[in-house]
Amino acid sequence: MAVYTPPLRDMQFVLHELLNVTDELKMLPAHAEIDADTINAVLEEGGKFAAEVIFPLNQSGDREGCTYDKATKSVTAPTGFKEAYAKYVEGGWPALAIEPAYGGQGLPIVVNQCFYEMLNSANQAWTMYPGLSHGALECLHAHGTEAQKQLYLPKLTSGEWTGTMCLTEPHCGTDLGLLRTKAEPVAGAPEGTYKLTGQKIFISAGEHDLAPNIVHLVLARLPDAPAGSKGISLFVVPKFKINADGSLGERNPIFCSAIEHKMGINGSATCQMMLDGAEGTLVGAPHKGLAAMFVMMNAARLGVGNQGLGLTEVAYQNAVAYAKDRRQMRSLSGPKQPDQPADTIIVHPDVRKMLLTARAYAEGGRALAIYIALLIDRELNTDDEDERKDCADQVALLTPIVKAFLTDNAWLATSHCMQVYGGHGYIKEWGMEQYVRDARINMIYEGTNTIQSLDLLGRKVLGDNGAKLKKFGKLIAEFVEEEGTNEALQEFVNPLAELGDKVTKLTTELGMKAFGNADEVGAAAVDYLRVVGHLVFAYFFARSAKIALAKQGSGDPFYTAKLHTARFYFAKLLPETAGLMRSARTGVAPLMAMDEALF
Amino acid sequence: MAVYTPPLRDMQFVLHELLNVTDELKMLPAHAEIDADTINAVLEEGGKFAAEVIFPLNQSGDREGCTYDKATKSVTAPTGFKEAYAKYVEGGWPALAIEPAYGGQGLPIVVNQCFYEMLNSANQAWTMYPGLSHGALECLHAHGTEAQKQLYLPKLTSGEWTGTMCLTEPHCGTDLGLLRTKAEPVAGAPEGTYKLTGQKIFISAGEHDLAPNIVHLVLARLPDAPAGSKGISLFVVPKFKINADGSLGERNPIFCSAIEHKMGINGSATCQMMLDGAEGTLVGAPHKGLAAMFVMMNAARLGVGNQGLGLTEVAYQNAVAYAKDRRQMRSLSGPKQPDQPADTIIVHPDVRKMLLTARAYAEGGRALAIYIALLIDRELNTDDEDERKDCADQVALLTPIVKAFLTDNAWLATSHCMQVYGGHGYIKEWGMEQYVRDARINMIYEGTNTIQSLDLLGRKVLGDNGAKLKKFGKLIAEFVEEEGTNEALQEFVNPLAELGDKVTKLTTELGMKAFGNADEVGAAAVDYLRVVGHLVFAYFFARSAKIALAKQGSGDPFYTAKLHTARFYFAKLLPETAGLMRSARTGVAPLMAMDEALF
Missing domain, CATH: 1.10.540.10 (Acyl-CoA dehydrogenase/oxidase, N-terminal domain)
Structure with missing residues (x-):
C-alpha cells in the first residue's frame, strides 16, 4: 500500500x-x-x-x-x-x-x-x-x-561475499576498551595468523543466506595487549576459510548462537556470534585496531545518517499521499472542497506543518549528506595537500552531525508522518509505524547520538580550539558577505548570520566552562550538536533559496516548492535553536547536583 | 526483567x-x-x-x-x-x-x-x-x-461486565459528522428501542474473554437525522441482550469481524465491529449523541494523559536501575569508581539529563493529573454553584493539556529512557522499546494531539476571550505575588512570572490574528499547547519547590530530590518555550503558501 x-x-x-x-x-x-x-x-x-x-x-x-535454525546455527x-x-x-x-x-x-x-x-x-x-x-x-x-x-x-567489490564489523560484546558497546575477545598466534601458521575466542553481540548481517561467505572484521586482544582501548587489535575472520585456489575451504568456528528480537529492522539479522578458535589474520598494526576500525566506523556513521534521511523521505511521500486523499473536517477558514463531504486533510495548517517538517528535514539532510560525500571524493582524490586537509577537517566536523542530527530528525519526521494518518498510522497494515520503529535504531548504533555530540563538541570543536568549526563558519561568513546587499535574500541571510554569531559565542562560552569542569562538555553537547546541525541546514537552505529565487521566472514549480520549503524551515524549525541554546547555557549543575541515591 | x-x-x-x-x-x-x-x-x-x-x-x-477466532468471531x-x-x-x-x-x-x-x-x-x-x-x-x-x-x-460498577465506546468508522475518526451507522426504530418494541446497522473500527475491548457481557455505547444516525454532527445519536447496545430477570439472553448481532495488528498495546483488543441489526436503546436525546459522548470522551482524554504519565514513570524507574548498574566509560571529570573497570553510566551528564527529563515529566504530570482529579471531585460534589463553575472551567481548560502534553512528554521520556540502555534498549527482551511503542498510541486516540491543541486554543482559550485561561493565570499571579519577596524562591518565581506574562501576550496576539484568519489558530495551536503545558508544570514545580525548600532541614532526602528535580526542570526543559513561542509567532503563511500540488 x-x-x-x-x-x-x-x-x-x-x-x-x-x-x-x-x-x-x-x-x-x-x-x-x-x-x-x-x-x-x-x-x-x-x-x-x-x-x-x-x-x-x-x-x-x-x-x-x-x-534462526539452532541445529545448523544458520x-x-x-x-x-x-x-x-x-x-x-x-x-x-x-x-x-x-x-x-x-x-x-x-x-x-x-x-x-x-x-x-x-x-x-x-x-x-x-x-x-x-x-x-x-x-x-x-x-x-x-x-x-x-x-x-x-x-x-x-x-567484496562484486558482492559475492558480504562483510560485518564485530565490535560489541555483552558488557561493552560504547566502551570498547573493556572488550575481552582474545586472539592467540597459531603455532606453525604463517605470521599474522591468530585463533580468536570470545563472544560478540549485535552483529548486523553476522549470519545469513544471501552470500556463500561472510568476511568478519573482528576486534580482539593479543596475549600481550595492554589493558583498555590501547590493547585492541583488528582481525579479518572469514566464515569459510579460503583455499589457495580461491575456493571456499573449511568452516571457521565463528558461529551465530542466536538472533535478537528487536523493535524494528526485523529483516536485518542481528546476531550473537561465538568465536571458538576462529582463524583470522591481523589487519593493520598490533594494538592499533580501534584506529583502523574507525575508518569503517566513520563511513558507517555517515551511512546511518543516510538511513535516517532515507526514512524521512519515504515517510514524507506516504504522508503527503494520504493527506491529499483522506477527507476529514472542514478548513477552519471555510470549506475548500465544498462539493465533497469534507476537505482533504492537507488543508489543515498543522497537517502541513507535520508534512513540511519531514520535507525540510529530508531536503536539508540530502544537501548536507551529498556535500559531505563530495568532500570525501575530494579528500581521497585531490593532489593538493591543503585541500585534502581542509576536506578531511570538514568531514570530521560534519560526520557526527550527519549521524545524530539526521537520525534525530528522522525520528521526529517519521513520527509526524505517522501522526498524519491518525489511528491508521498505528496499524501495521499501512506501513507508517514501521518507519518509526526502523528509524529508532539509527539514534543508537554506530555510537549513540550522545557519543556523537561528545565527539562533535569535545573532540572536533573544542579539541582543536574551534579550527574545524571556523572552516565551516568561513563558508557561512562568505555567503553572508556576498549576499549582504541582496534584498530578496535578507529573510534567509539575516537569521543565518545571527545564528552563526550566536554559535560562535556559545562555543567560546562552553570552551571556557569546559576548562573548569570537563563535565560541562557532557552537559551541553547534545543541545550544542542540534544547534550546529540547524546552522548547517540553514546555510544550505539559504543557498538553495538563492538559486530558487533566481529561477522564479523559469516556470518550473520545483523552484517555487524549494523556496517555500526554505521559508518554512526558517520560520518553524530554526526557532528550536533558541530553547536549545538557553538549555546549553544553564550548564552542568542542574544535572549533577542530585546525589545518585536520590534517583 | x-x-x-x-x-x-x-x-x-x-x-x-x-x-x-x-x-x-x-x-x-x-x-x-x-x-x-x-x-x-x-x-x-x-x-x-x-x-x-x-x-x-x-x-x-x-x-x-x-x-481472533474467525469461526466464533471471538x-x-x-x-x-x-x-x-x-x-x-x-x-x-x-x-x-x-x-x-x-x-x-x-x-x-x-x-x-x-x-x-x-x-x-x-x-x-x-x-x-x-x-x-x-x-x-x-x-x-x-x-x-x-x-x-x-x-x-x-x-459495570462491580466489573462483572465491561464497556466500550464505538465511535470511529473506516472513513471517519476525527470527523464524526461523517458517520454512517444507522439506527431504526423497532416496531412493536418499547419506545427508545432501535436496531443498529453499520461498521465501526478501532474499538478497544470491543470483544474479549474477560467478562460475560460487553456494554457498547454506539454513535449512529436516526432515520430523520440531519446531516453532519448534529444528526448523531447515542445508543447502548449490549453484546448479550438482558432478560427481565437480569440474566443474559440472546446474542445481539454486534460482532467482531477482525482485530488490528498494531505498533503496540498488543494485549488490548482493537476490534472491527459489524452491527447487523443489533438492538439497543437511545441514551440521552435524539441527535444529541455527540454531546453525551463527550462526557465519556473528556474522561477518556484524561485517562489517556494518565496512560502517558504511567509509562513515563515506569520507563524512568527502569532506566535509573540500568544507569546505576551498567558500567561504560569514565566520567569526563575523572574516574568516579576507580576500583571498577569503568564508571556506572549515571555519572555521565547526558544520561542524567535523559533520566531527569523523564523524572520531571512524571512528577509534573502527576501533580497536574491529581490537581485536575480534585477539580472534578469538587465540581461533582460541591453545593456552591460558583465553585462548580470555576472547577468546570479549569477542567475544560486543562483536559486537552493533560491529554496532549502528558502524552507528548511520555513519547519523549520513554524514548530517552530506552536510549539510556543503548543497543539493549532496542531489543525486546529488556522491555524498554515496548514502552515507546505503547506510548505512541496515546498521542493519537481520543482526539489526536492536534485536535487537543485546537480545542485548547480555539475553543477553550479564544472561544471565551481567555476567561478560563485567566482563572488559571490568577492562581499563578497569586503565587507570584505571595512569594515575590521570598529570596530563596526567586529562581522559580521569576521565570514563572516571566513565562506567564509572555503567554498572556502571545494569547492576545494569536487572538488578534485569528480574527483575521481562522487558520492562524491551526498554525499556532500545537506550539501554543506545549507552551501552556510548560507554564502549568512550572507553576506546580515552583509550588513544590517552596514546600521542598521549607523541609530542607527535615533530613528527608525526598525533599532534596524534589528541589533538584524542580531546578532541573526550570534549567533544561522550560527553555523549550523560547523556540515554541517564536515558531507560533511566525504564523500561518509559511504553512499555507505552498500550493497543494507542490507537496
Whole structure:
C-alpha cells in the first residue's frame, strides 16, 4: 500500500545546481571524465532498483523477520531478500564507487550516497546487508595487507561475499576498551595468523543466506595487549576459510548462537556470534585496531545518517499521499472542497506543518549528506595537500552531525508522518509505524547520538580550539558577505548570520566552562550538536533559496516548492535553536547536583 | 526483567502536601469522612495489585497479543489477562470511585487517578479493558434513563461486565459528522428501542474473554437525522441482550469481524465491529449523541494523559536501575569508581539529563493529573454553584493539556529512557522499546494531539476571550505575588512570572490574528499547547519547590530530590518555550503558501 518515488529531481538540484559536483569532480584526476548525464542515468537506474526490487520487500520483511535454525546455527533472511541481493550483485551495484583496481566502477562517492539514500528509503533492513559489506571493504582497503586486499576486495567489490564489523560484546558497546575477545598466534601458521575466542553481540548481517561467505572484521586482544582501548587489535575472520585456489575451504568456528528480537529492522539479522578458535589474520598494526576500525566506523556513521534521511523521505511521500486523499473536517477558514463531504486533510495548517517538517528535514539532510560525500571524493582524490586537509577537517566536523542530527530528525519526521494518518498510522497494515520503529535504531548504533555530540563538541570543536568549526563558519561568513546587499535574500541571510554569531559565542562560552569542569562538555553537547546541525541546514537552505529565487521566472514549480520549503524551515524549525541554546547555557549543575541515591 | 515500584511517596506529597486534598475534600458532603490514612492505605493496596498482578503480564501480553477466532468471531486476550481481571473484580477495584447508590465505594476521584496511574505503569494494554468500562459507566450515569442505569450501572460498577465506546468508522475518526451507522426504530418494541446497522473500527475491548457481557455505547444516525454532527445519536447496545430477570439472553448481532495488528498495546483488543441489526436503546436525546459522548470522551482524554504519565514513570524507574548498574566509560571529570573497570553510566551528564527529563515529566504530570482529579471531585460534589463553575472551567481548560502534553512528554521520556540502555534498549527482551511503542498510541486516540491543541486554543482559550485561561493565570499571579519577596524562591518565581506574562501576550496576539484568519489558530495551536503545558508544570514545580525548600532541614532526602528535580526542570526543559513561542509567532503563511500540488 506504501509508495516510493526516487527523489531524482531534488538530488539533481543538490548535485548540479547547489554543489556543482561535476565541476568539482572534474578537477580530480580519478573523475576527470565524469559528467552530469552519467550521474543522472546511474541514479535513475539505481532508483528503479530501489523502488522496484527491494521496496516491495520492506513490509513483508518486517513481518516475517529473520529465522534462526539452532541445529545448523544458520540464519535465513526474509522471503525475497536473497533473490533481491542476487539481482543487486548481477546489476553490478556493489562496485559502484569502488576503485577499478579491485573490480569497481570507480564512480564518485556522491553517486553512491544518492544511491544508498534510495536503498534506505526502499528497505533499510535489506540495505544493512550490502551496507555492512561496504564498510568492511573500505576498512580492508585502508588497512589491509596487499595479500588481504587481493584475497577479499574483489569478492567484496562484486558482492559475492558480504562483510560485518564485530565490535560489541555483552558488557561493552560504547566502551570498547573493556572488550575481552582474545586472539592467540597459531603455532606453525604463517605470521599474522591468530585463533580468536570470545563472544560478540549485535552483529548486523553476522549470519545469513544471501552470500556463500561472510568476511568478519573482528576486534580482539593479543596475549600481550595492554589493558583498555590501547590493547585492541583488528582481525579479518572469514566464515569459510579460503583455499589457495580461491575456493571456499573449511568452516571457521565463528558461529551465530542466536538472533535478537528487536523493535524494528526485523529483516536485518542481528546476531550473537561465538568465536571458538576462529582463524583470522591481523589487519593493520598490533594494538592499533580501534584506529583502523574507525575508518569503517566513520563511513558507517555517515551511512546511518543516510538511513535516517532515507526514512524521512519515504515517510514524507506516504504522508503527503494520504493527506491529499483522506477527507476529514472542514478548513477552519471555510470549506475548500465544498462539493465533497469534507476537505482533504492537507488543508489543515498543522497537517502541513507535520508534512513540511519531514520535507525540510529530508531536503536539508540530502544537501548536507551529498556535500559531505563530495568532500570525501575530494579528500581521497585531490593532489593538493591543503585541500585534502581542509576536506578531511570538514568531514570530521560534519560526520557526527550527519549521524545524530539526521537520525534525530528522522525520528521526529517519521513520527509526524505517522501522526498524519491518525489511528491508521498505528496499524501495521499501512506501513507508517514501521518507519518509526526502523528509524529508532539509527539514534543508537554506530555510537549513540550522545557519543556523537561528545565527539562533535569535545573532540572536533573544542579539541582543536574551534579550527574545524571556523572552516565551516568561513563558508557561512562568505555567503553572508556576498549576499549582504541582496534584498530578496535578507529573510534567509539575516537569521543565518545571527545564528552563526550566536554559535560562535556559545562555543567560546562552553570552551571556557569546559576548562573548569570537563563535565560541562557532557552537559551541553547534545543541545550544542542540534544547534550546529540547524546552522548547517540553514546555510544550505539559504543557498538553495538563492538559486530558487533566481529561477522564479523559469516556470518550473520545483523552484517555487524549494523556496517555500526554505521559508518554512526558517520560520518553524530554526526557532528550536533558541530553547536549545538557553538549555546549553544553564550548564552542568542542574544535572549533577542530585546525589545518585536520590534517583 | 523490568521493575516497577508504585511511586507512593510522590503521590502522597502531591495529595497531602502540595494539594492538601483531604482538607479540600472534607468540604464536600460526599467526602466529609475522608482522611489521609484511608487514601494512603487504598493506594498501597492498589499499588500492590498493579505491581504484583498485572505488571508481570505486561511483556508477555505484548508478545502474545490477542487472538481472533474467525469461526466464533471471538477474541481471546493474552494468557493471564482474564485471571488478572477476575482478581481485579474480586478485589472490588472497579467500584473504587463509583457512587454507593450503584454499588460503588464512593471514594474520591483523586484516589482513582493515582490507582490508574499505577495500573498504566504496570500494564497499559490490560488497563484498557477496565478503563473503557469506566468511561461507559460515567456516560450512562450522566445521560442514561433510570431504567438504563438500573440495568447497567451495577454490573459495570462491580466489573462483572465491561464497556466500550464505538465511535470511529473506516472513513471517519476525527470527523464524526461523517458517520454512517444507522439506527431504526423497532416496531412493536418499547419506545427508545432501535436496531443498529453499520461498521465501526478501532474499538478497544470491543470483544474479549474477560467478562460475560460487553456494554457498547454506539454513535449512529436516526432515520430523520440531519446531516453532519448534529444528526448523531447515542445508543447502548449490549453484546448479550438482558432478560427481565437480569440474566443474559440472546446474542445481539454486534460482532467482531477482525482485530488490528498494531505498533503496540498488543494485549488490548482493537476490534472491527459489524452491527447487523443489533438492538439497543437511545441514551440521552435524539441527535444529541455527540454531546453525551463527550462526557465519556473528556474522561477518556484524561485517562489517556494518565496512560502517558504511567509509562513515563515506569520507563524512568527502569532506566535509573540500568544507569546505576551498567558500567561504560569514565566520567569526563575523572574516574568516579576507580576500583571498577569503568564508571556506572549515571555519572555521565547526558544520561542524567535523559533520566531527569523523564523524572520531571512524571512528577509534573502527576501533580497536574491529581490537581485536575480534585477539580472534578469538587465540581461533582460541591453545593456552591460558583465553585462548580470555576472547577468546570479549569477542567475544560486543562483536559486537552493533560491529554496532549502528558502524552507528548511520555513519547519523549520513554524514548530517552530506552536510549539510556543503548543497543539493549532496542531489543525486546529488556522491555524498554515496548514502552515507546505503547506510548505512541496515546498521542493519537481520543482526539489526536492536534485536535487537543485546537480545542485548547480555539475553543477553550479564544472561544471565551481567555476567561478560563485567566482563572488559571490568577492562581499563578497569586503565587507570584505571595512569594515575590521570598529570596530563596526567586529562581522559580521569576521565570514563572516571566513565562506567564509572555503567554498572556502571545494569547492576545494569536487572538488578534485569528480574527483575521481562522487558520492562524491551526498554525499556532500545537506550539501554543506545549507552551501552556510548560507554564502549568512550572507553576506546580515552583509550588513544590517552596514546600521542598521549607523541609530542607527535615533530613528527608525526598525533599532534596524534589528541589533538584524542580531546578532541573526550570534549567533544561522550560527553555523549550523560547523556540515554541517564536515558531507560533511566525504564523500561518509559511504553512499555507505552498500550493497543494507542490507537496
